[in-house]
Amino acid sequence: MSTNTGTIQSTVKALRGLAGGLTLGAAVALTGMLAIPMAQAEAAVASELALDKLILSNGKIIEGEILSETATEVRFKVIVAGISAPATFKKSQIIKIVRGDADPAPDANDADDNRANADQTVDDDGVVISASTDAPRVYVINLKGRFGRAITPTPVRAAVQAARKAEPDFLIVHLDNAWEYRGGGGVQLPDEIQGSFDEFTIADAIEPIFTKEIELEWEKQPHVVFWVGNAMGGAAFLPFLADEIYMEPDGRIGGIGTLEEMFEGVGDEVVRQKQRSLRLARAQGLAIANGYDYRFINALARRSYVLSYDIYGNLYERMPENPNEFVLTDNGKGDNADTENQKVRGTGNDVLTLKADTSLKLGLSSGTAADMDELLELLGILRNHEMIEGRSDKILAAWSKNVDNSLRQMRSLYRDIEAVQVAGTPAEMRRALSSQISYLERIRGIFYKYGEAFGGGVANITQIETQIEQIRIQILLLRD
């Protein structure tokens, strides 16, 4: 992953967007005349870049574009002398996959087809937006609110399953989680915070939803794009599940430092180190499995970790050694320690907070987009796409509302339990105790449904069941 690659990909995408816009926007007036030269121009750009290659066990090398990949097969657009055709290769036939750095040129035939099928509308700016019947379908899921409460596996899974029905070509996940001072007052926290690393367990539970489950359950594999506003705390791990990351201009990924301080003051240092080591390795694995450099995870999580990069986007686990190298994170010791001023402003470098510009330079992000149109432009589909309205956002909003309601309901039920007077005759006491059990069973029911969003601070299922059993003992000992 280098800066060069990111820049070139962005250039190609911008050109593709431009080519598509001109071709389709002017389709009625300039039938065919502009389309073919633009397609050729785009092909010229792409031809300078490496295509994907499949090296087969029979010695053949196939060039083209990987369309999708499963555990057993690779769907591949084979390109020979500018002519393309889809084909499927079993992984057992493939010795090696060499991934190129560019999308291939589109078929001239595709451009003709798009023109022929174009439905045109005029947007507010008077720009002709065309959506051919085979235009790429775009579906957007907005992940907002608190990570671990509004963003948890159950609603995310339901939102992604709702998206599946739309069969989008692009699944855009707009991630902008709340990152506020949790003690109240709404004060924005500094970028680094101790203790958020363990929110990885939530990200780890969400991981298969965007990877294995899409691969298995979706007939048409979408291009999964994470567009990042705030990816802070445990949410910082989510962009590493994307096929491509784009950032908002103020976007940031971070807030999972500092791992070194986790468990501080508990037990022996060697065991604390063990706990930190295994956690870090699991998080590294999530990044590696999805094609990202695990060293970003180290830099996001560890104060003592030193990481630099050069103008080509290469990473070095040391301080910069020449003017073309820049520090991402220093060791945070002595003079290198972030000042309070830097912490509050989020400009420190004891642990990494990835911003839009740095992410782009590192090739981690493919571009920076202030709004959806800019994002679609960068993806090369602004002028020709179909935006699908789905239920995902409603599902996520309903979950948040239900979680809030259920917490209120639980508090109310606990008040009801306390209000029950266990007094009078044994029969009256039995009835009172039974009603307490009934309230506790309702609380348990709420917990089963929404417990993943409650975090700490509320009784868990085991505690509730113990309370129920203790009341049963009281009933057992009542004598008429």
Add this chain to the structure above:
Amino acid sequence: MLRTIIACIAILLTTAAVSARDIVTLKDGRMVEGDIIREIDGNIWMLVYIGDIKKQEFFSATTITNIERDAVVDVADKPAAGDEPAARSGVPRGMVITLEGMVGVEMAAHKLEELIPMIEEEIGEGGILVLKINSGGGFLAEIPLLSDTIEYKLKPKFEVVGWIESAISAAAMTGITLERLYFMPEGNLGAATGWSGALVAVRGRGLAEAKFLMEKISARGGRPYKIMEAMQGDPDNDFPLSATVDPQTGEVSWYQSEDDGEILVNPGGEILTFNSVTAEQLQFSEGVARDVYELTREMGYDEIDWVGEWEEGMVHPISKAEQANRRWRGFIDSNKGGLSRVARKYLLYRNAAGGAGPDDVGILVGKARGFLRQIKRYAKESPKLVTVTPELGIGWDDFDRWYTQQEDYLRQLTD
């Protein structure tokens, strides 16, 4: 351009000419060169190289006339590897057995041993057995049992390799019994520090025993102990680790210091856990494989007949042995939840009986006895399970003594 190509070929030939490889001479006159990776009763498993592609070959003892070890190969005198006829006899069969859950409970030596006849029936002697490990650790006492089963009962019968999804602590200490490990992309192995309670490190004799055990198991897998020592750590000493990879031979030298090797693997005062990238970079693993197809290639085979049925979402087929393995693990898991609930109830009624008046104690002891008998039934079905039920706090292999104590206590309450 032509000159460049000729120069490259010359460099390649020079390099090959001084490579130390094993040479196996077959009865049909062929000589096959490569690295012998395994040898049982005269049968040879060997990695042969075709360019940068490695391929595994098997030669039965009856077909071999001579083995020359670490021979200096002069490729100029030999035909190109690609011109040689295939040396293997048929496509080998392979299967994946998953080792998951807590070491000593779901990941247990006795179960692995029970599966051996089924494994043998499905892939035959000499077949490829992949032990896919996904475990966060468990009991130290189970490690030697598992390692012995792998070393003495599996390795002599099958070609055994490890495939690491996650091998933490006791699982890592077990996994390194295997000479050849492959990682899944998300894989990790390490963090083998012994502890108990509130993150309290094992010290003294317990630590000495764990270290001695791991010296032996590291040797079984052919790895220097200093790697595992960096994973185990020590509450009173630092065990840094650095390494240098020889660019010519690829050989890795390990150093128990931060500075002697070119690559700092583990700073002093920290605990080592490999990910799939670092493990491969330092040749701790043989490669990375997402599924059995990639694993086939990484192992150097053209094809392996992976036995079993494919299920959706699996990266390997499920053999009959693996089905039995999963059924057993499912049984343990369901028991685990049940035992935990029964244990909590037992303790509630026992404690209530302990503080009850004479009129109430009988009924509470009666209920407690009922739950105690249920615990015994669970213990009979899965003996190690009671040990990992935190509510009960029973030591390893200590159930019988604990049960007798509980019975005595309840009897005293009603006497």
